Amino acid sequence: MSELNEIMNPIKENICLPEFLVYERPDTLTEQEFHYCPGCGHSTVHKLLMEVVSEMGIVGDTIGVAPVGCSVFAYHYLGVDMQQAAHGRACAVATGIKRVMPEKIVFTYQGDGDLAAIGTAETVHAANRGENLLVIFINNGIYGMTSGQMAPTSLEGMVTTTSPYGRDVLTQGYPLKISELLAHLPGVYYVTRQAVNTAGNVRKTKKALQRGLEYQKKNLGFCLVEVVSNCPSNLKMTPLESNEFVANQMIPFYPLGDIKVPEVK
């Protein structure tokens, strides 16, 4: 055994050299194992968000609000101060926190069932008031946590447990483009839609999160980062198939890129 250790040690040491380092978990992510299904975009966004918080050096100044949805246990993973909110109420809770402690950096982390259904009113009014928050909106087109019911964001024709024949827009309405809707409001400073289905998109999502937090540091108003994501379990797909679904079905309807970009002054 000790011989084996001797053989292995130089290799281990080499692997730890900076030039061999491929990835390092940010110190802002706790060591708690994610409960998310394999391939779920929530894990990627958690990781990116905590990388940004760590790189910006704002861990002690950041407060997150996570309501109900698959990310209900976000407080187990995100190593910043976290507050749980009732389903749909994240923007209302975050408004209170930010107004009491305006020097803190406050974000919400909300699913599409949460933000675009039960919490639409809170979100629209917080945006319209220009609350100085970063809202992170995970649009996977479905109610993930409760086994795949139709969300306002589900695509036309999409089969879900509550639309077994496919979403019929005549009776169930059209998929709701929250980002475009909020971008019209004067209190909203920055709106972007990104995705985490490819390495390139992951990098762009990280940049968008960083911009959202930096704008908040400067008190510039309401920022929304929508992330088009996947739900392999409820789509009954492998992680790879669900990423193809994002690329071929979701992104054509929810095009990626900045929707409201601050003017360069």
Ligand SMILES: Cc1ncc(C[n+]2csc(CCOP(=O)(O)OP(=O)(O)O)c2C)c(N)n1
């Ligand atoms: C007041 C209230 N209504 C309904 C529910 C049931 N519920 C829990 S999570 C959820 C939907 C979550 O979907 P989404 O926000 O899209 O998050 P995802 O799980 O897809 O990430 C619903 C309807 C609840 N917990 N509380």
Ligand code: SF4
């Ligand atoms: S049910 Fe869907 S959204 Fe929830 S953890 Fe699993 S893959 Fe992710």
Ligand SMILES: [Mg+2]
């Ligand atoms: Mg969802």
